[in-house]
Every structure is written in C-alpha cells, then in structure tokens.
Amino acid sequence: MERNKLSDLLQTDKKNLLNIYSTAGYPAIDDTSNIILNAMNSGVDMMEIGIPFSDPLADGPVIQQSSQKALNNGMTLELLFEQLNEIKNKVNIPLLLMGYYNSILNYGTEEFCKKCQMVGISGLIIPDLPLEVFQSEYEDVFKKYQLHNILLITPQTTDDRVKKIDNASTAFIYAVSSASTTGTKTGISDSTAFLEKLSQMHLKHPVLTGFNINNRDAYLQACKYTRGAIIGSAFIKAISNNVKLADGINIFLSSIIQASK
Amino acid sequence: MNFKISESGYYGEFGGSYIPELLLPNIEELKSAFKRIVESTSFQRDFSKLLKEYVGRPTPLYYARRLSAHYNTNIYLKREDLCHTGAHKINNTIGQILLAQEMNKKRIIAETGAGQHGVATATVCALMGLKCIVYMGEVDMERQAPNVKRMQMLGAEVRAVHSGTKTLKDATNEAIRDWINHPEETYYLIGSVVGPHPYPHIVSIFQSVIGDEIKKQLQQSPDYILACVGGGSNAIGAFYPFLDDETVKLIGVEAAGLGLQSGKTAATLTLGSTGVLHGSKSKLIQTEDGQVVEPYSISAGLDYPGVGPVHAFLDQCGRVEYKNATDEEALIAAGLLTRLEGIIPALESAHAFAALEKINPLADENIVVNLSGRGDKDMETYQQKLKF
Numbered sequence: 001m002e003r004n005k006l007s008d009l010l011q012t013d014k015k016n017l018l019n020i021y022s023t024a025g026y027p028a029i030d031d032t033s034n035i036i037l038n039a040m041n042s043g044v045d046m047m048e049i050g051i052p053f054s055d056p057l058a059d060g061p062v063i064q065q066s067s068q069k070a071l072n073n074g075m076t077l078e079l080l081f082e083q084l085n086e087i088k089n090k091v092n093i094p095l096l097l098m099g100y101y102n103s104i105l106n107y108g109t110e111e112f113c114k115k116c117q118m119v120g121i122s123g124l125i126i127p128d129l130p131l132e133v134f135q136s137e138y139e140d141v142f143k144k145y146q147l148h149n150i151l152l153i154t155p156q157t158t159d160d161r162v163k164k165i166d167n168a169s170t171a172f173i174y175a176v177s178s179a180s181t182t183g184t185k186t187g188i189s190d191s192t193a194f195l196e197k198l199s200q201m202h203l204k205h206p207v208l209t210g211f212n213i214n215n216r217d218a219y220l221q222a223c224k225y226t227r228g229a230i231i232g233s234a235f236i237k238a239i240s241n242n243v244k245l246a247d248g249i250n251i252f253l254s255s256i257i258q259a260s261k
Numbered sequence: 262m263n264f265k266i267s268e269s270g271y272y273g274e275f276g277g278s279y280i281p282e283l284l285l286p287n288i289e290e291l292k293s294a295f296k297r298i299v300e301s302t303s304f305q306r307d308f309s310k311l312l313k314e315y316v317g318r319p320t321p322l323y324y325a326r327r328l329s330a331h332y333n334t335n336i337y338l339k340r341e342d343l344c345h346t347g348a349h350k351i352n353n354t355i356g357q358i359l360l361a362q363e364m365n366k367k368r369i370i371a372e373t374g375a376g377q378h379g380v381a382t383a384t385v386c387a388l389m390g391l392k393c394i395v396y397m398g399e400v401d402m403e404r405q406a407p408n409v410k411r412m413q414m415l416g417a418e419v420r421a422v423h424s425g426t427k428t429l430k431d432a433t434n435e436a437i438r439d440w441i442n443h444p445e446e447t448y449y450l451i452g453s454v455v456g457p458h459p460y461p462h463i464v465s466i467f468q469s470v471i472g473d474e475i476k477k478q479l480q481q482s483p484d485y486i487l488a489c490v491g492g493g494s495n496a497i498g499a500f501y502p503f504l505d506d507e508t509v510k511l512i513g514v515e516a517a518g519l520g521l522q523s524g525k526t527a528a529t530l531t532l533g534s535t536g537v538l539h540g541s542k543s544k545l546i547q548t549e550d551g552q553v554v555e556p557y558s559i560s561a562g563l564d565y566p567g568v569g570p571v572h573a574f575l576d577q578c579g580r581v582e583y584k585n586a587t588d589e590e591a592l593i594a595a596g597l598l599t600r601l602e603g604i605i606p607a608l609e610s611a612h613a614f615a616a617l618e619k620i621n622p623l624a625d626e627n628i629v630v631n632l633s634g635r636g637d638k639d640m641e642t643y644q645q646k647l648k649f
Contacts, residue, residue, distance in 0.1 A: 054425065054552040055538060057437050058281045064424055076550040101279055102537045106551030127281040128537065152282040156444060161285075179283060179445075181438045 004146050006094035006122035006171050009045060010206060010227075017228025018043070018219070018256065019208060020235050021098065023050040023066040024083075025075025031245060032080070033087045038246055040093050042253040048125060048230065049084075051077055051099030058127045060184040062233040066240070077107055084119035094122040096150065101129045109138060113145040123148030123171055131168055150174050155194040159201070166203045173203065175226060177211045183233025185212045188221055195225035216256050231256065264504040264580060270458025272574035275544075278457035279537045283441045287449075292459050294364045299466065304359060311355050312470060315388070316345045318352075320471075322478035322629070327601040334622040337483070338604070338632045339475055341495065348607065348634030349471060349495045350381035350452060356467030357450045358385040366448035370394045372436040374401055374429030374491075375561035375609075376408025377634060378452030383417035393417040396435040398428040404561055408638060426555040429565055433539050453492025454569030457540030461569050468498025475629055476502050484626040485510045488633065489612040490583065491527070491563035493572045495633035504580060513572060514616045516558035517585040527556035528585040529568040530576045536567075543570040559588035559642060560608035562634075586615035592646050594618075595636065607634035608642065 020039050024032045036047055052070035104112045142149050148171035153162050177191040198207050209222035210230030222229035238252035270276050298304040312318040320340045329336045341349035369391050373379030379395040386393035399421045402409050412419050425431035440449045454461040488496035490513040503509040518526035529544050536545030546554045546566045558564040575581040595611035610633045
C-alpha cells in the first residue's frame with residue numbers, strides 16, 4: 001500500500017513548511033490541476049484544495065467569492081475527484097482537501113474517504129465537523145483509508161482542549177491565527193503571544209499557522225513559532241488578477257519563498 | 262416516545278452543533294448560561310412580567326364563529342398577531358435578550374428574512390439599551406422595505422448582505438461570520454429553532470409559552486393544532502406542550518411556493534434530504550452535489566432552505582404530520598379569513614389556514630390554528646395578487 005505523503009513530509013526535518021490553499025474549479029473549472037503542478041514546481045510543500053460550497057461559514061469574502069465562482073463554473077466534488085485522479089502520478093507533495101461537512105455527508109462519508117485515498121489525498125480539513133462527532137463517528141473510517149484529520153485551534157481554545165486536540169491529531173494541528181474568518185484581518189502580528197505559547201506547550205504534533213497570512217513577513221513570523229504556514233486568501237487574490245495563471249502563481253510564490261528555502 | 266432534546270443536543274439523529282472550533286467557547290458559554298438562568302426564579306419572574314406587560318400576553322384564544330361555520334367544525338385562533346411588533350417572534354427575543362444581559366453581552370447581532378425577527382430584536386435592544394446589528398439579504402431589504410425602516414427607527418444598524426443569493430440563508434451565514442469575528446463581546450440572537458445546539462432548544466422553550474397558554478385557555482386538549490413551518494419556531498411553540506398527548510393531531514404546514522414539482526418551493530421536509538446547514542443536522546433542499554438550493558415562497562418568512570432539527574425528527578417519527586400549501590392556496594385562505602373574521606393574517610400564517618382545506622375534522626372537533634403574525638407587512642403583495 002502507498003505511504004501517506006503527509007506523514008512522510010512531517011517526518012523529515014524540513015522547516016518553514018508552506019501550505020497553499022486553492023479553491024477547486026477556480027478561476028476556471030479545469031485550472032486546479034495546473035495550479036497544483038505549478039505550485040509544486042515553485043517549491044510549495046503541500047497543498048490544500050477547497051471543495052466549493054454554497055454556504056462557507058468560516059470563510060471571509062475572498063474565499064467565499066472564489067467558491068461561488070467555482071460553483072457558477074459548474075464545479076462539483078465528483079469532477080474534482082476526476083481531475084485529481086488524472087494528475088495523481090505527477091503529484092509528489094501531500095494534498096489535503098478542505099471542505100464543509102455537508103459536502104461529505106451528502107457524498108456519503110465512507111465513499112468520500114475511499115475516493116480521497118484513491119486519488120492520493122493525505123488528509124482532510126473539515127472546519128464544521130466537531131472533534132467529538134469525528135471521534136464517535138468517523139475516526140475509524142478515516143484510519144481505514146489512511147486519511148489524517150486536521151483539527152483547528154484558535155487563540156480562544158483553552159490549554160486543556162489544545163492538549164485534547166493534540167491527542168486526537170495524527171499529523172499536524174492547524175492554528176488559526178486570530179478569531180476571524182479567513183483573510184479578514186491583515187497579517188498575524190497580534191497572534192505572536194498565542195503562537196509563542198503553543199511553541200512552549202511541548203505538543204506531540206507540529207503546528208501550522210493559517211488565516212490572515214498575507215505576505216512573506218507574516219509567513220516568516222508564523223514559521224518563527226510553528227512548523228510552517230498556510231496561505232489561502234492572499235493566494236486566491238494573486239490568481240484572480242487577470243494575469244496568466246502560471247505568472248500569477250509564480251510571482252506570488254516567489255514573493256513568499258524567495259531565497260529562504 | 263421521548264420528544265425532548267438529548268443531553269448532547271440531538272432530536273433523534275437531527276440537531277447537534279456543527280460549528281467551527283472558533284465558536285466552541287461561545288456555544289459552551291451559552292449552554293451553561295441558559296441552564297443557569299432558565300431555572301432561576303428571577304429570570305422566570307422577569308420573563309413573565311415582560312411577556313405580560315410589554316408583549317401583551319396571554320394572547321387571546323379566539324373562537325372563530327364564521328370560519329367554524331364555513332368548515333362545519335370548531336376553529337380557535339391563537340392570536341399571536343396581537344403580540345407587540347405583530348408576531349410571535351418577540352416571545353423569543355425577550356427571552357434571549359434577558360439571557361444576553363445575564364451573560365453581560367453588549368453587542369447583539371441577528372439575521373432576518375422578512376424582517377419580523379429583525380424588528381423584534383431591534384425592539385428588545387431598544388428596550389434594554391443594547392447595540393443592535395441586523396443582517397438582511399439585499400434582496401429581502403428591497404422586498405421588505407417598511408421593516409427596514411422600523412428597525413432603523415428603533416436604532417438598529419441594518420447591514421445589507423451581498424454574498425451568495427442575498428436572502429435569509431446568506432444573512433444567517435453573515436451573522437455567524439460576524440460572531441466568529443467578534444466572539445467575546447457579541448451575543449447572536451437567532452430567530453428560529455435552527456442553528457447549532459443549544460439554539461433550537463432555547464427558542465423552543467421560549468416559544469412554548471404559546472402552547473402553554475392554549476392548554477390553559479381551551480381547558481381541554483384540542484383535536485388538531487395547525488401551524489406554518491419555515492424554520493419552525495411558532496409551530497414548535499404551539500406543539501411543544503402537546504407532544505406527549507397523542508390524542509392531539511399536530512399539523513405543520515410548509516410553503517410549497519409555486520408547487521412541489523415546480524422547482525420554486527420551500528417544502529423542505531417533503532423534498533429535502535439530510536444535510537448540515539448553519540450548524541445543525543436537519544433536512545435540507547440541496548443539489549446532488551450537496552449545494553444548498555435557494556428556496557422560494559411568496560412569504561419571505563417561510564423561504565428558508567432548511568428546517569429546525571426538531572421538525573425533521575417529529576416528521577421522521579411521525580408525531581407531527583407535515584403538509585404544504587402553495588402561494589395560491591395561502592392567498593385564498595388569507596382572503597377567506599379576512600372576509601369571515603375581519604382579521605388579515607401574515608402570509609406565513611395564511612399557509613396554516615390553507616391546511617384547513619386538507620383535513621377533514623368532525624363537527625364536534627376542536628381545531629386550534631396558530632395565527633403567528635398579522636398581515637400589515639404583506640399588504641403590497643395582497644393588493645397585487647388579490648387585485649383590489
């Protein structure tokens with residue numbers, strides 16, 4: 001059986017991990033494969049592909065609009081699986097799917113997990129699936145299909161709960177930089193106390209920081225305290241600017257990565 | 262059968278709290294505050310006093326003589342339309358504003374579709390001197406302009422929602438996003454038996470004053486209770502105290518819009534499948550891909566793509582029978598009630614009256630129809646559709 005790429009990546013001693021989020025089917029319905037391959041070639045360490053949903057509660061305006069546009073383009077979960085399947089053998093970085101619980105419930109959870117494994121997905125981020133429901137209903141099926149469940153913590157999460165989430169995690173913990181929807185604030189300078197605290201908690205799993213990481217400074221700031229960073233809204237903006245897709249990706253990513261890697 | 266909510270917040274398989282981790286502390290805080298105050302005598306005293314002196318409760322249970330003769334049975338109207346602000350919505354906002362005060366929250370947010378819940382929220386915020394922000398879809402703001410003005414006069418800030426389909430479901434998304442962005446100082450005052458646990462339970466308890474009064478006023482169990490269902494707060498309020506009394510036939514009426522097969526409908530329980538929206542698992546009108554479908558009804562208060570989880574459960578176990586009425590049936594029923602009884606119902610409530618055509622009561626049976634709101638806000642629609 002194939003190994004889980006995310007487990008492998010986290011076992012290396014690589015630091016400053018860069019995880020880029022992109023909404024499936026955006027800007028055009030068949031762009032996702034190119035975005036993944038381009039980003040991979042530009043040095044991104046992993047990618048998180050968003051399943052477009054009509055009612056994305058945890059997302060700010062940028063990702064909401066990308067989601068709506070993708071749906072208008074005719075994007076579906078089934079089509080995403082087909083697209084991922086086609087590039088499966090070319091992708092050598094871990095891919096995560098981010099989606100709202102309704103998309104998965106509607107698809108059928110076991111069927112969904114099975115498909116994820118088939119197309120090479122390493123883990124899932126489902127912001128509205130609470131830990132307790134995951135543990136009582138889905139832990140076994142995730143394990144069966146070798147999928148990591150990536151859980152979120154925020155500055156408001158109590159230390160006890162952070163530890164509980166650490167124990168329930170199998171890959172990394174997603175630290176939300178501040179109490180906000182995605183990309184709603186600019187930068188993470190208010191979050192350093194929270195991230196510093198996490199770095200001193202001796203957690204079993206590495207932490208990646210996401211939400212409001214909009215440029216290289218914010219990325220480096222996140223990497224100072226945690227294993228890496230997740231960039232979503234700023235990337236979506238960069239590929240929305242009517243530039244040639246490959247140029248948009250390359251210009252943005254080189255502004256983040258530069259010579260640091 | 263147990264119809265009450267479980268400790269973990271479920272009605273059978275429906276309900277729960279499907280929220281981002283960001284909101285978990287808020288939900289926990291809300292749960293414990295509700296538990297604490299609902300049993301306290303000071304809360305009960307304040308709640309009852311405001312319902313009596315401010316809202317005007319108990320609302321009458323009126324024997325509708327001419328409507329009864331028309332259907333050859335006995336029909337009683339529970340006059341929620343006579344509540345302050347013109348609908349049952351204020352029962353819940355009074356309860357929740359006391360809860361918000363107990364939790365020391367200074368900033369109140371709410372969603373609204375037709376504007377009735379928005380007005381009821383703006384009203385209690387004015388009463389308590391609290392800041393009020395109401396999210397309303399851009400499309401609904403145009404359709405329900407008079408209610409926007411009422412909210413503004415009451416001092417609320419009405420924020421237009423431009424995302425998604427620009428109606429109630431998007432206003433709810435925006436309110437939840439606001440809550441995520443301002444988790445500490447904000448109280449989210451939800452308007453129906455929807456949203457994450459414990460909201461459906463909280464709203465059911467505050468609205469159950471309707472059913473409690475029916476019980477006292479009729480002095481016997483009715484044979485039927487009829488109520489319209491969008492999210493389902495007035496219906497559960499009327500049904501709640503009668504759930505264990507199986508001699509009472511409970512009938513919820515959803516909006517069929519232009520017809521069940523038309524694609525322009527809000528009959529969630531008839532057409533929906535299991536899904537998660539706005540933090541709870543319930544029935545949902547959705548596409549094959551799991552995208553939420555924008556519902557349609559002539560009545561802005563019933564066009565919600567989901568339904569309260571308690572109704573999904575009561576439907577599944579058969580305790581409540583859910584029927585539906587089209588726009589046209591509702592309009593006819595509104596006209597009939599107006600001419601026979603001199604009462605203009607809200608378009609939402611008119612759907613409950615339309616179901617009188619769909620049951621066959623005996624001459625000596627007693628029917629209670631929950632007249633959840635008055636029709637002033639719908640005059641423009643009535644005038645256009647009934648052509649007078």
